[in-house]
Amino acid sequence: MTKDVERERSSDESDSSKDEHLTENEMDISNSLVKELEIDLSSGEQEEDVFISKQIQAKNRKKKKSGGFQSMGTKPQQAILHKGYKVPTPIQRKTIPLIMDGRDVVGMARTGSGKTAAFLIPMLEKLKVHSAKVGARAIILSPSRELAFQTRKVCAELSKYTDLRSCIVVGGDSLEEQFEIIAGNPDMYFLATPGRLLHLIVEMEMELRTVEYIVFDEADRLFELGFSVQLHEILYKLPHSRQTLLFSATLPKSLVDFAKAGLQEPTLVRLDVDTKISSDLEMAFFSVKQDEKEAALLYILHEVIKVPIITKSASEIAGNASNNDSSRTGEQSSALHQTIIFVSTKHHVEYIAQLLSLYGYQTSYIYGSLDQTARKIKINNFRCGRTNILVVTDIAARGIDIPVLENVVNYDFVDSSKIFVHRVGRTARAGRRGFAYSLVTSEELPYLLDLQLFLGRRLLIGSSNTLTPDYTSDIIVGCFPHASFDPYVEWAKEKLRGILNLKSLCEVSKNGYKLFCKSRPSAAPESYKRAKEIMMMNNYVDVHPLFASQVDANEKNRLGFLSSISNFRPQETIFEIGSRGNRKASLAARIMKQHREAVSKKVKAHRLDHSSTIENLDSANEEESKNDEIKKRKSDDMVETRTSFVEESQKVVMDTRDDELTNGISRKKEGLRWDNKKKNFVRGSGIGSDNKKLIKTESDPLAKDYEKKKRKLSKRSGGDGLSSGKGSSNSKLNNELRTAEQIHKQRKLKEKRRVKNARPSRKGKFKR
Incomplete structure (x- = not known):
């Protein structure tokens, strides 16, 4: 007897300990459901179902915890339990x-x-x-x-x-x-x-x-x-x-x-x-030149992420770079090295995938217009670990189920902060750590500053900053160390010179990127001003804190000298070279000096006017904000406001650029073009006859049959084609009685046919 009591006590204690670990949204009520529903499995009467659901709801009210499907009004509890769903x-x-x-x-x-x-x-x-x-x-x-x-x-x-x-x-x-x-x-x-x-x-x-x-x-x-x-x-x-x-x-x-x-x-x-970035995600941003992005990608994969390669010769090309992972093979791939690379267009997908394959990486790639069978094969290879790297565009990444991975690389930086959150959201899930690496050129720096304002994080530049960087809560920008980075630059240039196929893919991707830049929206005007100021700073070319241990005193002096050269801006124009301190200056130098004095006065006056207008606007904005707050408080006291679907959807709308760049180009105003069928100049994109977009069906890609059958259906129904002729209220029944006009029209057609058929034959006209 005492043993049974002890067992009951131990079971109660274990159940209570389980309940303590569960949160309010994760209450496990499967045991109570199973006990109550065992009676109902034999008899499927509706009264017992209602009684059981009420009993379970009463138990939940006593414990003041809700979390079961039965609390939402759903009744197929047996199937839900059989499926294994415990908590919604x-x-x-x-x-x-x-x-x-x-x-x-x-x-x-x-x-x-x-x-x-x-x-x-x-x-x-x-x-x-x-x-x-x-x-x-x-x-x-x-x-x-x-x-x-x-x-x-x-x-x-x-x-x-x-x-x-x-x-x-x-x-x-x-x-x-x-x-x-x-x-x-x-x-x-x-x-x-x-x-x-x-x-x-x-x-x-x-x-x-x-x-x-x-x-x-x-x-x-x-x-x-x-x-x-x-x-x-x-x-x-x-x-x-x-x-x-x-x-x-x-x-x-x-x-x-x-x-x-x-x-x-x-x-x-x-x-x-x-819509938020996980606290387990560590981010790093690297400032690079546009023609060195390929080398920067290889450096991140080999030196930072340490993705295994399948050939030994590829690791020896890096020269002074470390060769710790050169002996690894693709069969030993681990989830720690699974990496997804985001690029802007489908041409970049093919180019980057080819370049990484030449280096020795196992690579899969996907873009919007890729065949479905090829897409499935490449995704399965990435899921199963046969490939370590997946190169995708934003369009392709949204339609596939990518498993939980560790690393995300933004080869082309985003033009929207929401898309950045969507990209890096592929990693750091389910309590696991994740890493996001982004390459930022000077043209893309304003978009990075927009992202900083969107996330509300502080911006740290270079390793010379006295503040301690936090990769989970700061935006840290820096360069690669030149000593170990230069071999990757030389390797990429050598491959582009030696392999014609790779060179042609590179040229196509460059042209595609130009069109992509034309179609993407601009950053905020203030971000462009801040970007110019940041690039003029001496610490903008500092090494990233990730590689601070690789930089010695000589390297720091070298970087300082390079930054001073890159930031040097001469005060004289080409007409004034050699005229400083020379009394006998040329006529062109004297004209440029007078022109500079006149322009400088206008610039100073414009700056004074601009500063005064900004002060007036700031004061006006402060007054407006105070008035808005007062109105908002009054409205909140009077009536409870409710946001509509339109207002809520505007906050989360996220459009991505087409990876084939058809949408971006079509946004421009279309002019006249020559139509071969009409033999004339017409406007529009020319999709279908009379510039009408055709509807695609499974049987006919040009949708000609669909339009014909739709017209027949509308004639048969006597309406707009929304209902068929059989059994619909709008349908017109066939009437055998004809009107006088119909009979007269039919007789005319019959007479025309008779006259036409009665014409003499021309077959014997030219017989001799």
């Missing part, structure tokens, strides 16, 4: 109650945050049982086949205790088989691409009036793949009473416009963790 994730905790209330939701969550269950669990609760009514009740659109199959698998596991039917429809499969599947009247459609759904609507004259629930999964990726026209067309055919959900990792401006047009008072749900 943050995105599930925020979105499921809103979806259960019937509201449209725009959710921002990265891959692996549990957003699939966030829209599947409420969907199963709303659909409940199979309906005999013909037509789909829920549609889930995905950008890829793999994601559609994955979502269907999770849905099958969660709906195992229901009689709901689902089907998966992906592009590239047989249409006849998909016709048979849809004829079975499934409740849920899992579609891989919007083009295939649009194709089925045309071919089967399918109606979407029965749709109650539609989800756009990875919506940002759908827009990146060019499905914007198809999505608007599908949205136009859906009923107004449906519930629409968008889940995305990022929020581009095109997606915000789509949400404003297609959703009814949507609620934006985003996790604050995704």
